[in-house]
Amino acid sequence: MTEAPISTQDTPQPAARRRSPDTAERILDAAEEYFGRKGYAGTTLRDVADQVGIRIPSLYNHFPNKAALYSAVLERGISPVLALLSRSIQGDETEPTEAMDPKATVRAVMQWLALRPSLPRLIQYELLAGGEQLAPLLSDWLEPAMNQGLAMMETTPGVERWRSQEIPFLVMALFNIVIGHFTTSALTQSLSPTPPLSEEGIEAAAHLYGQLVEALLQDAPTSPRPY
Amino acid sequence: MTEAPISTQDTPQPAARRRSPDTAERILDAAEEYFGRKGYAGTTLRDVADQVGIRIPSLYNHFPNKAALYSAVLERGISPVLALLSRSIQGDETEPTEAMDPKATVRAVMQWLALRPSLPRLIQYELLAGGEQLAPLLSDWLEPAMNQGLAMMETTPGVERWRSQEIPFLVMALFNIVIGHFTTSALTQSLSPTPPLSEEGIEAAAHLYGQLVEALLQDAPTSPRPY
Amino acid sequence: MTEAPISTQDTPQPAARRRSPDTAERILDAAEEYFGRKGYAGTTLRDVADQVGIRIPSLYNHFPNKAALYSAVLERGISPVLALLSRSIQGDETEPTEAMDPKATVRAVMQWLALRPSLPRLIQYELLAGGEQLAPLLSDWLEPAMNQGLAMMETTPGVERWRSQEIPFLVMALFNIVIGHFTTSALTQSLSPTPPLSEEGIEAAAHLYGQLVEALLQDAPTSPRPY
Amino acid sequence: MTEAPISTQDTPQPAARRRSPDTAERILDAAEEYFGRKGYAGTTLRDVADQVGIRIPSLYNHFPNKAALYSAVLERGISPVLALLSRSIQGDETEPTEAMDPKATVRAVMQWLALRPSLPRLIQYELLAGGEQLAPLLSDWLEPAMNQGLAMMETTPGVERWRSQEIPFLVMALFNIVIGHFTTSALTQSLSPTPPLSEEGIEAAAHLYGQLVEALLQDAPTSPRPY
DNA sequence: GATGAATGAGGATTCATTCAT
DNA sequence: AATGAATGAATCCTCATTCAT
Numbered sequence: 001m002t003e004a005p006i007s008t009q010d011t012p013q014p015a016a017r018r019r020s021p022d023t024a025e026r027i028l029d030a031a032e033e034y035f036g037r038k039g040y041a042g043t044t045l046r047d048v049a050d051q052v053g054i055r056i057p058s059l060y061n062h063f064p065n066k067a068a069l070y071s072a073v074l075e076r077g078i079s080p081v082l083a084l085l086s087r088s089i090q091g092d093e094t095e096p097t098e099a100m101d102p103k104a105t106v107r108a109v110m111q112w113l114a115l116r117p118s119l120p121r122l123i124q125y126e127l128l129a130g131g132e133q134l135a136p137l138l139s140d141w142l143e144p145a146m147n148q149g150l151a152m153m154e155t156t157p158g159v160e161r162w163r164s165q166e167i168p169f170l171v172m173a174l175f176n177i178v179i180g181h182f183t184t185s186a187l188t189q190s191l192s193p194t195p196p197l198s199e200e201g202i203e204a205a206a207h208l209y210g211q212l213v214e215a216l217l218q219d220a221p222t223s224p225r226p227y
Numbered sequence: 228m229t230e231a232p233i234s235t236q237d238t239p240q241p242a243a244r245r246r247s248p249d250t251a252e253r254i255l256d257a258a259e260e261y262f263g264r265k266g267y268a269g270t271t272l273r274d275v276a277d278q279v280g281i282r283i284p285s286l287y288n289h290f291p292n293k294a295a296l297y298s299a300v301l302e303r304g305i306s307p308v309l310a311l312l313s314r315s316i317q318g319d320e321t322e323p324t325e326a327m328d329p330k331a332t333v334r335a336v337m338q339w340l341a342l343r344p345s346l347p348r349l350i351q352y353e354l355l356a357g358g359e360q361l362a363p364l365l366s367d368w369l370e371p372a373m374n375q376g377l378a379m380m381e382t383t384p385g386v387e388r389w390r391s392q393e394i395p396f397l398v399m400a401l402f403n404i405v406i407g408h409f410t411t412s413a414l415t416q417s418l419s420p421t422p423p424l425s426e427e428g429i430e431a432a433a434h435l436y437g438q439l440v441e442a443l444l445q446d447a448p449t450s451p452r453p454y
Numbered sequence: 455m456t457e458a459p460i461s462t463q464d465t466p467q468p469a470a471r472r473r474s475p476d477t478a479e480r481i482l483d484a485a486e487e488y489f490g491r492k493g494y495a496g497t498t499l500r501d502v503a504d505q506v507g508i509r510i511p512s513l514y515n516h517f518p519n520k521a522a523l524y525s526a527v528l529e530r531g532i533s534p535v536l537a538l539l540s541r542s543i544q545g546d547e548t549e550p551t552e553a554m555d556p557k558a559t560v561r562a563v564m565q566w567l568a569l570r571p572s573l574p575r576l577i578q579y580e581l582l583a584g585g586e587q588l589a590p591l592l593s594d595w596l597e598p599a600m601n602q603g604l605a606m607m608e609t610t611p612g613v614e615r616w617r618s619q620e621i622p623f624l625v626m627a628l629f630n631i632v633i634g635h636f637t638t639s640a641l642t643q644s645l646s647p648t649p650p651l652s653e654e655g656i657e658a659a660a661h662l663y664g665q666l667v668e669a670l671l672q673d674a675p676t677s678p679r680p681y
Numbered sequence: 682m683t684e685a686p687i688s689t690q691d692t693p694q695p696a697a698r699r700r701s702p703d704t705a706e707r708i709l710d711a712a713e714e715y716f717g718r719k720g721y722a723g724t725t726l727r728d729v730a731d732q733v734g735i736r737i738p739s740l741y742n743h744f745p746n747k748a749a750l751y752s753a754v755l756e757r758g759i760s761p762v763l764a765l766l767s768r769s770i771q772g773d774e775t776e777p778t779e780a781m782d783p784k785a786t787v788r789a790v791m792q793w794l795a796l797r798p799s800l801p802r803l804i805q806y807e808l809l810a811g812g813e814q815l816a817p818l819l820s821d822w823l824e825p826a827m828n829q830g831l832a833m834m835e836t837t838p839g840v841e842r843w844r845s846q847e848i849p850f851l852v853m854a855l856f857n858i859v860i861g862h863f864t865t866s867a868l869t870q871s872l873s874p875t876p877p878l879s880e881e882g883i884e885a886a887a888h889l890y891g892q893l894v895e896a897l898l899q900d901a902p903t904s905p906r907p908y
Numbered sequence: 909g910a911t912g913a914a915t916g917a918g919g920a921t922t923c924a925t926t927c928a929t
Numbered sequence: 930a931a932t933g934a935a936t937g938a939a940t941c942c943t944c945a946t947t948c949a950t
Binding site for chain 4: 585616619623629633642647659670
Binding site for chain 2: 040134208
């Protein structure tokens with residue numbers, strides 16, 4: 001694209017010459033990295049502007065303020081994951097009735113998150129901050145997913161293993177395992193021979209967590225319920 | 228102050244100040260709450276001082292600076308958990324050879340964390356920040372624990388289920404489940420009929436996570452390893 | 455319109471832009487309102503541009519900078535009043551020797567100002583700022599007016615009432631009464647049963663201030679001059 | 682303490698040693714000058730801090746923000762004038778029934794304002810800004826004053842000269858004359874041989890405006906009322 | 909031990925202005 | 930003529946820290 005020195009190139013090619021192919025997008029990239037790395041309070045607009053290579057006031061040509069930039073980052077980051085989850089759970093349009101495969105979902109999500117390592121951290125920070133920005137984004141998905149999960153579990157042999165009240169905790173546990181795999185990588189680093197964020201580490205973890213989910217859906221253990 | 232050793236102290240005697248049995252401790256309490264709620268960058272010394280009911284400069288009579296206060300909070304908060312874990316894993320001094328009961332450990336830790344809800348959040352924030360303050364505290368414990376866990380697993384029927392490289396991931400998964408139970412409570416709140424931080428919620432979750440651990444230590448599933 | 459008599463003009467023809475018969479004029483209108491309402495420092499180019507419905511840089515197509523815009527507003531606003539005053543004082547060209555009628559002048563000015571309520575405020579702001587922009591505009595008029603006024607007074611029965619040094623103060627007092635009627639309307643509002651800016655209020659005030667001028671030109675009071 | 686070994690000087694005299702006799706007061710002085718000279722929007726905290734000789738953040742040790750500083754300036758500046766007016770109108774406690782002397786009041790107010798030339802400008806700016814800060818301060822005084830003025834006028838020979846609805850306009854006219862004397866001094870400067878803010882100018886103006894008030898209270902002119 | 913006051917450094921945001929399109 | 934984007938300079942304000950009392 002950028003080459004082809006032969007053609008006389010009379011087209012003005014204004015797009016290619018633009019100082020910034022898309023400044024707003026580059027700002028979002030930089031902000032995602034910083035918000036994910038340092039959190040909202042720990043990120044300064046100077047950090048972001050420097051990373052983009054522009055001056056601070058220029059940020060305001062694209063986002064009205066820091067909070068709006070943060071929201072935009074959150075939304076842009078989370079939407080694809082939710083879409084991924086929705087697809088995994090509800091099945092593709094082509095074969096919508098196909099039962100979802102939890103292991104495949106876990107693997108898909110982890111592989112996606114591995115490509116955007118700031119994202120799990122962003123989510124974790126957001127949850128620590130109260131998750132008020134997250135809730136509206138998730139509400140569109142989480143509740144239906146939860147219901148669908150519940151429905152599915154009720155038609156599965158292992159269903160009698162868990163009480164329905166336990167399902168939310170199970171879902172959140174899985175959520176925490178996956179998100180936590182990325183956010184605690186600093187710690188895992190020193191424990192695991194396999195780097196947790198390496199391709200191999202992701203692969204191994206995805207397999208492991210998948211097995212874990214599978215195990216959870218199997219027959220109940222013998223221990224009685226004390227409560 | 229330091230002088231006048233003769234007089235029997237007829238000076239008014241700082242009555243107003245005596246209200247605080249230990250100002251440093253109250254500062255730590257306030258700081259733990261704020262650091263846990265807002266993170267290091269999101270917490271101001273004004274927040275802490277206001278919470279304690281003193282002026283900001285007074286903080287410097289007890290801690291040299293914000294970073295040191297943070298470290299102190301972290302240490303004070305984490306030490307008991309580590310002690311708890313050590314005890315659970317290595318057994319009590321009274322009966323040190325007793326094999327550890329993972330379910331009991333999970334329950335004990337969760338019950339302890341439930342009493343100090345800022346703590347899991349503090350840990351999560353710290354991990355997101357890189358965990359550099361946490362590493363030295365954990366290194367004293369995590370590695371031995373890991374080794375002991377490894378040793379234990381090797382003598383357990385379910386051991387052949389996991390590869391030794393997977394153990395760190397499993398340990399971290401459990402860690403994330405437990406910590407995450409508290410840090411994602413905002414989200415769980417809207418999903419679970421049982422409030423996750425209520426006594427009942429803690430109890431149910433502890434039971435659930437214990438079962439989960441138990442399941443992990445049982446016979447392997449049939450799925451082959453793809454890698 | 456004046457161009458392209460040949461082609462039938464299928465090009466979109468800047469319809470959207472034609473809405474403004476004279477953008478510069480609309481800018482002046484908006485700026486007069488804002489400068490009068492908030493003063494020079496309190497008015498931003500964004501205020502003006504928003505009011506006009508254009509973007510800020512477009513302002514620079516019509517005025518070189520904020521200061522020039524302000525000067526233009528001031529000049530455009532004040533010129534008619536000066537013309538009005540000139541006419542009132544020097545008499546119309548048709549009957550130039552006719553003696554001026556102070557009451558009529560006051561009334562005329564007030565009625566004119568009532569139509570442009572930003573103007574008195576603009577003048578007041580400008581005076582507070584030092585009046586440096588105002589001075590050159592007024593110098594063409596004020597001094598001759600003052601002289602003419604002086605001359606007139608000397609041929610008037612009440613003249614011996616005031617010393618010539620007092621005349622400037624008297625003139626300024628009248629000026630302040632008239633301008634102040636508009637700038638203090640916020641305050642008068644709560645005192646007067648008649649809204650000061652209503653047609654009725656203007657009428658009543660003009661009458662009142664006219665009487666006042668008349669009274670000033672009548673026989674002197676008996677009180678001696680102490681200085 | 683460590684010094685002055687001779688004098689008995691048992692009072693610790695800490696006040697005299699303070700770096701600043703009263704920083705808050707000096708800030709108010711500087712702010713009054715600047716707010717009066719440039720208005721609220723035109724005054725920067727740097728202006729004020731520089732004038733005081735401190736750094737900007739130090740301002741915040743005494744006033745929570747710019748708006749509060751402004752309010753404090755306004756209140757401190759206006760209170761004495763109101764007190765002065767109250768005393769003039771209601772009479773001294775020693776002889777409260779004594780009828781007020783408008784000329785004396787005008788003179789007293791003008792002499793007071795001459796000592797604080799920022800004050801009339803401050804008031805004028807505030808009125809232009811809407812007078813929202815002024816209203817509560819004046820409401821305690823203006824209305825009773827107005828009523829008292831009304832009452833007084835009704836017992837005065839000249840009363841039949843003005844309608845009661847005209848009184849507010851008359852009061853405001855007098856107000857504008859006095860305030861305007863100071864705020865339009867820039868303009869008067871070039872007209873009057875006597876500098877309007879000089880002691881002589883104040884004296885002359887006070888006399889003049891007093892006479893004016895007196896004239897207003899005398900017999901009506903012959904001109905009929907047209908409305 | 910406690911605090912009022914002061915401050916360097918910085919943080920988000922605004923503003924007037926410029927320039928390429 | 931209009932404007933999106935960029936920016937130097939400033940503005941208000943906060944923060945952690947110091948110091949004299």
